[in-house]
Amino acid sequence: MPTQFENATTRDLPPFRADHVGSFLRPESVKEARLQLQEGKISEDELRAVEDDAIRDLVEKQKQCGLQAVTDGEFRRSWWHLDFFAGLEGLTKKVTEKGFVFQGVHTRAESVVLEDEIGFGEHPMLQHFAFLKACAGAHTAKMTIPSPAMLHFVLAIRNEQFKRPGFYATEDAFAEGIAKAYKDAVAAFYAAGCRYLQLDDTSWGGLCSEEQRAALKARGIDPDGLAKRYVDIVNAAIADRPADMMVTMHICRGNYRSTWFASGGYDPVAPELFANAKLDGFFLEYDTDRAGDFSPLRHIKNQQVVLGLVSSKTGELENAEDVKERIAEAAAIVPINQLCLSPQCGFSSTEEGNTLSEAEQWAKMRFIVETAASVWKPAT
Template sequence: MTTENSITRSLGKPPFRADHVGSFLRPESVKTARKQLQDKEITPEALRIVEDEAIMQLVEKQKQCGLQAVTDGEFRRSWWHLDFFAGLQGIQKTVTNKGFVFHGVHTKAESVELAGPVSFFDHPMLRDFAFLKGCAGEHTAKMTIPSPAMLHFVLAIRNEQFALPGFYQSETALLDDIANTYRGALKAFYEAGCRYLQLDDTSWGALCSAEQRAALAGRGIDPAALAEKYVNLVNAAIADRPADMAVTMHICRGNFRSTWFSSGGYEPVAQELFGKAKLNGFFLEYDSERAGDFSPLKHMRDQQVVLGLVSTKTGVLEDREAIKARIAEAAKVVPLEQLCLSPQCGFSSTEEGNTLTEEEQWKKIGLVVEVAESIWK
């Protein structure tokens, strides 16, 4: 590993040759403090002080590993997506009857629902980003938030009992508000200094799955029409982003305590998503056969393609030569200069984290940097 990653700088802008998705395993200090807050033993500001210290240490560790982009590990979040949603105007967290099922493992029974028209105003994660930006120094501070399509998916698709509330006269009005909300979010994060924003989205994993596509069709939802709707929503949401703000999307098939919820290659959505979404890059899960082969990448235009070839679901370290061989295979479909490397997902999409150790986590990051340095010399 190196302390200065010259390889990532060869692109000059994100995503970088060696990159990562965002979340890291929560340290014991943060886990303990969050439990103390839950038990009303400490105040929210006392928790924040603990999180601040853990994030400063995390950022330094990322720098030492040779990453150009650094995140706060999502240390202040319980969920990768619900915490952001709950900070929007018109959205509230709810307790559900049961958690979401990930290959036999259940999440906490929580979700979000509409409580009023959706909008973006004074979001608490702006403060979180400002702290990260202050720690990043010359490195790029990367912000991760769930995508606008994911908000609609959680509200109106995953919730099979969803009914349009009276304050929305049509689904079009809801989608317009979601797009406007995200335009406001991008503007606010940009003004806070963010130049690298990642939209996380597992709805595309569902749309890649033959089983889940059939389930949607059985409910009268056309998967192809939904894919088109979501690409249009994402494009509307990012339409006003400044030229020097990179917006990428991370797509995976679920990540909760090293489990997953869907399988299927990208082909069902590739032409619509890769061919029409006006993003700067895609982080794509490719660590197992569940993601299919590289052939759908033929629909890419000029976006950077970050291959998620290193698994965060297991502590077993991948063989570097095998990873290089897979990159060479992908380069037969997409030019090598458009490719980058990362883990397939974060290490801790929820506060519970995946089933590997912190030492194994950092070996994975080190492997990504080392392989990237050996390929993009």
């Protein structure tokens, strides 16, 4: 056992030593019901009943795996981000001319458009969380939503034709409007009983990529300035969260049908993101060399770092000793008790899901729980 593991202990607060990003492969019952709804064969209420049953079953499977935090698998969503955005005031989901490209694989052609000032009101995901919390029982109910920086990225950066509307007089006003809506969201989820909130964000994957940074510069956008703005937006959004609410951020380089859209280590963003974001933890993709080495973790302060060393893109099971060796490498930079273990991303960021089976998915989760248990022991 590596010497770094000698004082490794379990953790009772999120993020947990064995954790996960949130989404799981949609069962056939949910896929079929969503198709039937599109064809007009069932109602929204009938779809919800199917989703309810599937989520109850999913939560039990997570508990049986030994996980301390459970999610609803994002079973009620089509996209990990657009469904949440479309539930905000001032935004509408729309069909676009083309989808986003992941290594030659095209997503469905959908996005959101900004039609009025952004706000958080009677968002449907508050009810989604309430159902999850009721299913979770004594376990921690974890809510996952796209980050406020990701909203800016989708609206104003990914859409190269975006023009700031007149109801936001300045770029600062636009950023402040996003942060205010999210501040209201954080408060609403807390009031609903959420104590573990995860902000998902792939914009940082783009800001890690030298190719994409060059493309931004060619458009007159400073990637370092954008990184600072994004940290400011996130910090403003979570500034008023109560002390007993843990907020983490998951960062990856794309996850659509087991493909990806960006490569590059965390070096370009680490001095700003890791040092200045007032988050309680980071879920970091580290399953391939596309994410670089652990050296950028030297910028981490007191946050937990959840190492995404287990791939959710393939069914091939990792080797436990190899994973432990990598945890030991990271522990040479960040203290072992600031580290945790998870998949590098969700198993189904969109309803299509990744190219592995449900059996392989659960084998991965059991592997994570068992590996974490062999590294971090209860304090004596």
